Amino acid sequence: GVIRNDVYVSNGLSVYFGNDDHSEQASPEEYPQLIINDESSVEKLEHALKIHQQGETDYFTFCKQAADAGVEKWVIDIPKMTCTYLDTEQKELVKETIPNA
16 A cells, blocks of 8 residues: 655655555646745745645645745645645754544
């Protein structure tokens, strides 16, 4: 099964990783190229996450805001139940615990 999912903000690419070094890629059909801000901002990202989680923005609006906050990708770790947002230097900006459904 899937143990990790990396989502790239610039083009929407998702890479799914399994236990056995197997990976699969998937790209959304309609996803305009986004420019990732060189200057990362934890504050901007936290604001974007807050309003998105409250239902105030759609997925693509959140992705645009994440790009503006300098997020290159986010990594979902299924066994640890975390989602980590990384900038272009792979520096951790925010790490969230995924709530149990």
